[in-house]
Amino acid sequence: MGISTFWVNQRRVSLSLSPSQRVVDLLRRDLSLVGTKEGCREGDCGACMILWGRREGAQTLYRSVNSCLLPAGEIDGSHILTIEGLSAEGTTPVQKALEEAGVVQCGFCSPGFVVALTGFLLNSPRLDSSLAREALGGNLCRCTGYASLGRGIEALCSLWEKGEFEESGRSGLLARMEWLVARKVLPPWVPSLAQALPDPPPSSHRRGSLPVGGATDLLVQRETLSSPLFLSRKPSLQGIRRSGEFLSLGGGVNLEEFRLSPLVTDLFPELSTALLSVASPPIRARATLAGNLVNASPIGDLSLILLSLGSSLRLVKGNSRRTLPLERFFLAYRKVDLLPGELVERILIPLPTEGSRLFFEKVSRRERLDIASVNLSALLLLKEGRLEEARLAAGGVAPVPLLLSKTSALLLSSPLSPGLIREAGETAKGEVTPIDDVRGSALYKTHLLGRLVAGVLLRLAPEQAPLLENLVLEEKGG
Numbered sequence: 001m002g003i004s005t006f007w008v009n010q011r012r013v014s015l016s017l018s019p020s021q022r023v024v025d026l027l028r029r030d031l032s033l034v035g036t037k038e039g040c041r042e043g044d045c046g047a048c049m050i051l052w053g054r055r056e057g058a059q060t061l062y063r064s065v066n067s068c069l070l071p072a073g074e075i076d077g078s079h080i081l082t083i084e085g086l087s088a089e090g091t092t093p094v095q096k097a098l099e100e101a102g103v104v105q106c107g108f109c110s111p112g113f114v115v116a117l118t119g120f121l122l123n124s125p126r127l128d129s130s131l132a133r134e135a136l137g138g139n140l141c142r143c144t145g146y147a148s149l150g151r152g153i154e155a156l157c158s159l160w161e162k163g164e165f166e167e168s169g170r171s172g173l174l175a176r177m178e179w180l181v182a183r184k185v186l187p188p189w190v191p192s193l194a195q196a197l198p199d200p201p202p203s204s205h206r207r208g209s210l211p212v213g214g215a216t217d218l219l220v221q222r223e224t225l226s227s228p229l230f231l232s233r234k235p236s237l238q239g240i241r242r243s244g245e246f247l248s249l250g251g252g253v254n255l256e257e258f259r260l261s262p263l264v265t266d267l268f269p270e271l272s273t274a275l276l277s278v279a280s281p282p283i284r285a286r287a288t289l290a291g292n293l294v295n296a297s298p299i300g301d302l303s304l305i306l307l308s309l310g311s312s313l314r315l316v317k318g319n320s321r322r323t324l325p326l327e328r329f330f331l332a333y334r335k336v337d338l339l340p341g342e343l344v345e346r347i348l349i350p351l352p353t354e355g356s357r358l359f360f361e362k363v364s365r366r367e368r369l370d371i372a373s374v375n376l377s378a379l380l381l382l383k384e385g386r387l388e389e390a391r392l393a394a395g396g397v398a399p400v401p402l403l404l405s406k407t408s409a410l411l412l413s414s415p416l417s418p419g420l421i422r423e424a425g426e427t428a429k430g431e432v433t434p435i436d437d438v439r440g441s442a443l444y445k446t447h448l449l450g451r452l453v454a455g456v457l458l459r460l461a462p463e464q465a466p467l468l469e470n471l472v473l474e475e476k477g478g
């Protein structure tokens, strides 16, 4: 326990806190701010959403996050905006838009929706209803229905002139805040409070500490975190930069930062849309790349993507460092090559050859906020009818995220043809050992993988589709 000082709405709070206490409990039980609701306590429903402001370098950023998965040890020096704070000066335009569209029945989910939409107005480059819908990807409502929500979003996005909104964000978050204050979306004290926030204190490393990235796996798997080491405050684990022939990503980079980084989207333009199928905006705003790797789920989306990109890891313990190809990191089910106390400091992705393309496929029961039955990531370079590079990785089909090395090698062996596409699908099926579970039978997953492999090759070379169809018809006829 230590004394933490932070701001909740307009109030400065100093409290002795357990670092692993969840912020939703702090708000509801200790501070009696019960507008923030608790539903699932696992990051799935959005009822507990808050806006979390924190100094990052020269600026303060506000993100919508799930307070049920935010450990109190992270909030020293930061600012929490809850529904009580947002509506302190009266009903806001966001609340009015939802209310007038009839979005509110029992109202349990409403604070989360208001917070998420306010976060959207703070951070979005455009006043666009499709972006507003994406921002609500982590919020569930059990009674009203989403048609009225859609109407509420349209009404909100037509309140102001779009060009004026875009302009307000051009010179940074503070200007956007002032613009929103003038329109009573935010209370007037927010910009000055945001500007006055201190830098978060550095994290202290003790022997036996538990590394904590975004805690989006840890706080689902366990109730408390003993002796946590908060990696968000370790500068060496942050940032995305080019370093020689590599793109170097800090292990503590969160998935939304990764998705929106201009350096990443410049090299892999497909990623920003593909990553929309991973978790939800508030989870992506916290979940880190290293957390996804160390968690070593066989269906970890980032593990697959980073495998197919040929990544290696820079691991650090004290002053000693080692580098390891990612495919050697995954040893067995949920077991990785990491020494006690060792951290994933950086992830190094070789710069891709010009013309190579990244494909990511995820089959899950729901399009958003669901984990995969089977997922596939592939980096492919096709030149004059032949694959010059092929690296495929699959999830949900083995105890670990799996590099499909035989399939990848086969694809380089001869010109791309319907026969090769078919053989690649069959080879992939032979490389895997899925199990029956709630996400599908082993047989289903095996066949699905074969289809996904053929599917990405056909997306790369669509002219092969009719040829493949002819081949299948000929065989059936014969």
Ligand SMILES: Cc1cc2nc3c(=O)[nH]c(=O)nc-3n(C[C@H](O)[C@H](O)[C@H](O)COP(=O)(O)OP(=O)(O)OC[C@H]3O[C@@H](n4cnc5c(N)ncnc54)[C@H](O)[C@@H]3O)c2cc1C
Residues within 6 Å of the ligand: 042, 043, 044, 210, 211, 212, 213, 214, 215, 216, 217, 218, 219, 220, 231, 237, 251, 252, 277, 278, 279, 280, 283, 286, 287, 288, 289, 290, 291, 292, 293, 294, 295, 299, 300, 301, 302, 342, 343, 344, 345, 369, 370, 371, 372
């Ligand atoms: C609602 C919800 C939806 C989700 N959806 C998806 C999804 O669609 N796809 C998906 O792949 N995952 C999903 N996840 C899982 C999770 O969000 C990801 O695995 C995430 O990337 C984990 O990162 P984290 O920083 O939160 O990890 P944490 O929970 O902080 O840590 C996970 C593990 O990694 C260790 N660790 C963290 N950082 C480091 C480091 N730098 N060095 C050494 N060890 C470290 C921790 O000690 C812990 O053992 C979802 C989770 C939730 C709650």
Ligand code: FES
Residues within 6 Å of the ligand: 037, 038, 039, 040, 041, 042, 043, 044, 045, 046, 047, 048, 049, 066, 067, 068, 069
């Ligand atoms: S309580 Fe459901 S996301 Fe936090």
Ligand code: FES
Residues within 6 Å of the ligand: 103, 104, 105, 106, 107, 108, 109, 110, 140, 141, 142, 143, 144
């Ligand atoms: S209005 Fe009842 S859960 Fe959404």
